[in-house]
Amino acid sequence: MRIIVCENYESLSKKAAQIVGSQMILEPKSVLGLATGGTPIGMYKNLIKMYEEGLIDFSKIKTFNLDEYYKLPIDNDQSYHYFMDENLFNYININRENIYIPNGMSDDIEVECVSYDQLIDNNGGIDIQVLGIGNNAHIGFNEPTINFKKGTHVVTLDESTRQANARFFNSLDEVPTKAITMGTGSIFKSKKILLLASGQNKAEAIYNTVYGKITPEVPSSILQLHKDVIIIVDKEAASRLNENDYELMKEYTKIK
Numbered sequence: 001m002r003i004i005v006c007e008n009y010e011s012l013s014k015k016a017a018q019i020v021g022s023q024m025i026l027e028p029k030s031v032l033g034l035a036t037g038g039t040p041i042g043m044y045k046n047l048i049k050m051y052e053e054g055l056i057d058f059s060k061i062k063t064f065n066l067d068e069y070y071k072l073p074i075d076n077d078q079s080y081h082y083f084m085d086e087n088l089f090n091y092i093n094i095n096r097e098n099i100y101i102p103n104g105m106s107d108d109i110e111v112e113c114v115s116y117d118q119l120i121d122n123n124g125g126i127d128i129q130v131l132g133i134g135n136n137a138h139i140g141f142n143e144p145t146i147n148f149k150k151g152t153h154v155v156t157l158d159e160s161t162r163q164a165n166a167r168f169f170n171s172l173d174e175v176p177t178k179a180i181t182m183g184t185g186s187i188f189k190s191k192k193i194l195l196l197a198s199g200q201n202k203a204e205a206i207y208n209t210v211y212g213k214i215t216p217e218v219p220s221s222i223l224q225l226h227k228d229v230i231i232i233v234d235k236e237a238a239s240r241l242n243e244n245d246y247e248l249m250k251e252y253t254k255i256k
């Protein structure tokens with residue numbers, strides 16, 4: 001596990017985009033695993049900027065998103081399909097056929113789950129998976145539970161997750177109660193994992209991710225066993241980590 005602590009959210013976002021961008025430059029046919037939530041928005045802004053400057057090209061890139069709400073129409077402005085269009089896909093030269101997001105509207109959700117994992121495998125697996133983290137240490141929508149789920153599945157959202165995500169909806173009642181998510185197993189199979197966290201409210205989840213017991217009650221703790229994980233956090237999210245365990249990236253605050 002490599003931990004990079006950035007001065008603030010802005011430098012964290014730049015650093016994350018540089019890591020994803022360098023993967024794309026080295027392998028223009030990369031398969032990217034993408035995340036939603038507030039945290040990766042800054043990284044997406046930086047990737048769009050890098051694309052506009054001609055540094056990176058999405059024409060041969062494939063993307064797989066982690067999750068989607070269950071039975072929320074994709075044209076709803078809170079769906080993750082909508083989020084991805086608004087925050088990345090509408091501004092880059094990605095081929096729409098290369099975008100994969102779980103279909104929470106599927107009439108046969110079991111088939112949807114199995115085929116999503118097969119699609120990832122058939123495309124050679126994910127080269128770099130971007131993750132945010134919930135306050136309760138969920139990754140994707142893998143909530144704290146009694147066993148790590150292997151593949152893509154439907155999950156009932158924790159009340160705390162619904163409350164945290166209610167800020168994007170008009171009211172808590174509108175937040176779906178279920179979601180479809182890649183399993184911790186599907187996430188773990190990614191060749192490289194980039195976990196992003198910003199703010200004091202993520203400090204405990206990051207502490208438990210790095211030092212905690214590996215348990216499905218802290219879904220992100222499984223990352224301790226992965227061979228290539230980079231955690232990028234700002235100072236607030238890193239506030240409970242031991243300084244000897246991380247690299248401080250002061251210089252990234254100076255990049256324009």
Ligand SMILES: N[C@@H]1[C@@H](O)[C@H](O)[C@@H](COP(=O)(O)O)O[C@@H]1O
Binds near residue numbers: 035140
């Ligand atoms: N399913 C997403 C997660 O993938 C994300 O990591 C989490 C944290 O979101 P935020 O970055 O807004 O704190 O929110 C949602 O629950």
